[in-house]
Amino acid sequence: MHRFVLLTLALASVHGARYSDLAVSGALENPRQLLNLYQEFSAKENKVKTPERLSLFRSTLKKIKEGNRKHPGWTLGLNKFADMTLEEKRNYLGLNTSSLHKSLMSREVVPLTSVPDSKDWRQEGKVTGVKDQGSCGSCWTFGAVGPIETNYAILTGKRKSFAEKEYLDCIYNWNRGCSGGFYEDCWDYSAKYGRLAITRDAPYYAMDQYCGSYYSKLHNGLIGAKISGYYTIPPGEDNVIYYLSKGAVGTAFEVTDEFFNYQSGVIKDTTCDDRGDTMANHAVTAVGYTPHSMIVKNSWGSTWGMGGYFETARGTDLCEHFWWGAVPTWDVTGHTDNDPEYVPVEEEDCQGTNADGCACGTARCSDGMCRHPHMC
Known part of the structure; x- marks a missing residue:
């Protein structure tokens, strides 16, 4: 009877995308439970089962x-990374910091007294749904597009999903986008060419291709405001939080092996490298903060972490979370944006409320209200 309860808990937790310590312990202590849990995991994640993958899966349970x-x-907790090698996991990163922060830093004085205690741009309907970069080192394009989407919505009142694929194909050209890059180069591109497609016209998939003249013929989504360049935010928590009070911020940090397994809570990762040299390897979008944490949108799909999000602790310099902040700068055009309104997608594996703070089955609309997605 005891074994049956443990097995039931383990299998139920797979379908709920949550894995309790009891389920993990049961699988580690009993080979049959381990095999059953691995089989259910492989079916859910559409994975090929092999003895090598099972060994990696068991190692993840121990971690x-x-x-x-x-x-x-x-x-x-368990997620799609549970049976991957460290080298395979690194394919889901893609930041190269060797040329980050090439331009002049913002000289704006940070008036800390004007910053509210908390801010969450999701609650105001200014953030699009979580996306998935897949096994392509394209995090830098998502770290660039996230701030564009939110800050464009704040400026113009129109929330839209912009196309990471244009950046992936065109920034470095000749099929090098999945090899990594810098979000600041994306904003330089849009400032130079005055454009960026929307996802409807250039859907993302995890492969870089030749840019050519293809994108110049696509509809330009930057209508109500154009990107003029970017500011790099001086390193430091106070500076990043100040800019977050005004909009979303592109940033980067060091992903450790433990971070891949993140499930919930406020991270304070002590396994980061502290040699002094930059170790940032992943670009993301910060979309808010609380008195104790920074709220960050990742690009690993909505079944990872807290609906695709994580929170990292304030008051610590671990993992470089407050070192690499940057934001696109804008020129408002005054033109009316008549593109279709963004329609939120219901979160997968929702439990109680989704990442936007709305009840399961509803979504946060651009006016900040929770409704069924088709009613936004």
């Missing part, structure tokens, strides 16, 4: 159990 014992403030 989850140990990690959750070490840091109760944030939890680890």
Whole structure:
């Protein structure tokens, strides 16, 4: 009977995208439970089962159990990375920091007294749904597009999904986008050419291709405002939080092996490299903050983390979360944007409320209200 309860908990947790310590412990202690949990995981994630993958899966279970014992403030769980090698996981990164922050930093004085205690741009209907970069080192394009989408919505009142694919194909050209890049180069591109497609016209898939003249013929989504360049935010938590109070911020940090298994809570990752040299390897979009954390939108799909999001602790310099902030700058055109309104997508595996703070089955519309997606 005891074995049956443990197995039931393990299998149920797969379908709920949550894995309790009890389920993990049961699978580690009983080979049959381990095999059943692995089979269910492989079916859910559409994975090919092999003895090698099973061994990686079991190693991940051990890391989850140990990690959750070490840091109760944030939890680890099973997700699509559970049976991958470290080299395979690195394909989901893609930031190259060698040329980050090439331009002059913003000289704006940060008036800390004007910053509210908390800000969450999701709650105001200014953030699009979580996207998935797949196994292409294109995080830098998502770290660029996230701030564009939110800040364009704040400026113009129109929330739209912009196309990472144009940046992926055109910034470095000749099929090098999946090899990594810099979000600042994306904003330079849009400033130079005055354009960026919307996702409807250039859907994302995890492959870089030749740019050519293809994108110049596509509809330009930058209608109500144009990107004029970017500011690099001086390193430091206060500076990043100030800019977050005004809009979304592109940023980067060091992803550790433990981070891949993140499930919920406020991260304070002590496994980051502290040698002094930059170790940032992943670009993301910060969309808000609380008195104790920064709220970050990732590009690994909505079944990872907290509906595709994570929170990282304030008051610490770990993992370089507050080192690499940057934002696009804008010229408002005064033109009316008549593109179709963005329609939110219901979160997968929703439990109670989704990442936007709306009840499951509803979504946050651009006016900040929760409705069924087709009613936005």
